[in-house]
Amino acid sequence: xxxxxxxxxxxxxxxxxxxxxxxxxxxxxxxxxxxxxxxxxxxxxxxxxxxxxxxxxxxxxxxxxxxxxxxxxxxxxxxxxxxxxxxxxxxxxxxxxxxxxxxxxxxxxxxxxxxxxxxxxxxxxxxxxxxxxxxxxxxxxxxxxxxxxxxxxxxxxxxxxxxxxxxxxxxxxxxxxxxxxxxxxxxxxxxxxxxxxxxxxxxxxxxxxxxxxxxxxxxxxxxxxxxxxxxxxxxxxxxxxxxxxxxxxxxxxxxxxxxxxxxxxxxxxxxxxxxxxxxxxxxxxxxxxxxxxxxxxxxxxxxxxxxxxxxxxxxxxxxxxxxxxxxxxxxxxxxxxxxxxxxxxxxxxxx
Numbered sequence: 259x260x261x262x263x264x265x266x267x268x269x270x271x272x273x274x275x276x277x278x279x280x281x282x283x284x285x286x287x288x289x290x291x292x293x294x295x296x297x298x299x300x301x302x303x304x305x306x307x308x309x310x311x312x313x314x315x316x317x318x319x320x321x322x323x324x325x326x327x328x329x330x331x332x333x334x335x336x337x338x339x340x341x342x343x344x345x346x347x348x349x350x351x352x353x354x355x356x357x358x359x360x361x362x363x364x365x366x367x368x369x370x371x372x373x374x375x376x377x378x379x380x381x382x383x384x385x386x387x388x389x390x391x392x393x394x395x396x397x398x399x400x401x402x403x404x405x406x407x408x409x410x411x412x413x414x415x416x417x418x419x420x421x422x423x424x425x426x427x428x429x430x431x432x433x434x435x436x437x438x439x440x441x442x443x444x445x446x447x448x449x450x451x452x453x454x455x456x457x458x459x460x461x462x463x464x465x466x467x468x469x470x471x472x473x474x475x476x477x478x479x480x481x482x483x484x485x486x487x488x489x490x491x492x493x494x495x496x497x498x499x500x501x502x503x504x505x506x507x508x509x510x511x512x513x514x515x516x517x518x519x520x521x522x523x524x525x526x527x528x529x530x531x532x533x534x535x536x537x538x539x540x541x542x543x544x545x546x547x548x549x550x551x552x553x554x555x556x557x558x559x560x561x562x563x564x565x566x567x568x569x570x571x572x573x574x575x576x577x578x579x580x581x582x583x584x585x586x587x588x589x590x591x592x593x594x595x596x597x598x599x600x601x602x603x604x605x606x607x608x609x
Contacts, residue, residue: 290329294322294352301352304448305363307345308455311335314343314363316415317451323350323359334360347372372435377449379431379554380483382517386429386552390445394438401442405429410443416450418458418472427476427549428453457558464562477545479553479561484513487578492557494582496564498572507570509539517550576600 301321305314311334315327324330333356334340343360346367350359375393377386383405387398404410405425414420421428425446430453436445458472465472478499486492502509512526518535531538537546553561569582571589573596581592 290326291333291356292325293355294325296353298322298352300349302444303348303350304444304451305343305345305348305367306448306451306455309343309345309451310459311340311343313417313451313454317447318350318359320415320447321350322352323354324352324356330356330359339364372437372440374433374435376433377429377431377552379557380551381431382551383424383426383429390436390442393436395436395440396442396445401445404442405446414447414450416454416458418454418462421473421548424548425450427480427552429552430456431552431554432456457555461558461562468562473548474545475558475561476553477549479557480549480551481509481511481513481546482560483553483557484517484551485511486557486560487574487580489556491572491580492560493563493565494567494569495572495580496560497567498569498582500564501568501570503544505570506543508541508543509545511539514539514546514550517546 301323303317303321303323305317309317311331312327315324315330315334318324318330319327334343337357337360339360343363344365344367348362348367350362354362373393373395375389375395377389381389383402387396387401387405390396390401391398406423408422411420411422411425429446429449432449432452434445434448434452436448465475468475470478478496481499482492482495485495499509499511514537515526515530515533516522518533518537519530523530531540534541536542537550539546567582568584571583571586571592572580573583573589573593574580575596576599581596583589583592
């Protein structure tokens with residue numbers, strides 16, 4: 259055998275091994291496009307508004323409808339018309355082909371006969387749970403358990419970092435429709451997906467440009483939500499929070515004390531300020547560990563774009579609006595004027 263022939267032999271073996279590897283990889287990749295199982299049971303799926311093919315693929319994979327979210331995304335884009343996928347309720351099965359799944363998602367969603375429930379801005383997880391139970395949608399205790407369970411949170415999927423201990427602040431306040439006795443986890447998934455589609459993904463670049471991570475933005479927005487009573491004050495309150503954080507001043511926000519107490523009160527007393535909790539911003543410097551309520555879009559946007567000012571204090575007038583001041587002396591004077599105005603109002607006939 260010639261020296262030339264001997265040199266060619268190893269390359270031929272490598273090429274053959276490479277072809278084998280490519281063949282195995284091709285078979286594996288092809289398997290990702292096959293139905294999950296011929297006897298898979300149907301499952302109720304909710305496609306939220308504004309969901310991208312990536313998000314839809316993740317939802318389908320998490321419910322066992324497709325083998326791979328990535329495979330679904332590639333298939334949907336290859337076939338075209340992914341933009342025609344409509345939000346709504348669907349019944350799909352892992353026994354269906356990708357072609358059939360995509361066709362059904364492009365058709366009209368099922369008629370929504372669920373119970374209409376509105377979750378207002380500023381609701382805590384506890385209030386959300388109570389509202390869902392009042393509407394006979396989900397058990398409050400199980401909802402709260404899942405929303406604060408580390409193992410459950412670790413299994414949830416999203417395009418942004420999820421908190422590790424509680425979903426407080428991450429369930430978007432909105433009007434929803436759920437069937438009676440909906441599994442609490444499904445309710446959580448839909449509200450979380452709504453938050454992702456309405457804020458986390460569209461504002462991803464703005465959050466990065468602001469120099470704060472998503473968790474801090476939501477936390478600040480929740481403070482604004484609980485403090486602001488009139489729309490025009492939100493960005494100004496955000497500015498005060500920003501200024502105090504930069505100067506390492508305690509935020510001293512009453513709403514955090516009420517959250518630490520676990521109950522609502524019309525007036526925070528001096529003894530309440532002594533409650534030992536990481537959420538008590540009268541005792542601890544910096545932001546609380548996490549949000550204290552579910553903020554709405556206006557408060558989230560205010561947290562992203564606080565008013566540039568030198569204000570460090572604010573006090574609420576009787577009508578809910580605030581007086582913003584720069585120094586402690588100005589703040590004390592503003593409080594005197596606000597109290598005097600309230601007394602005059604109370605002294606008026608019928609006041």
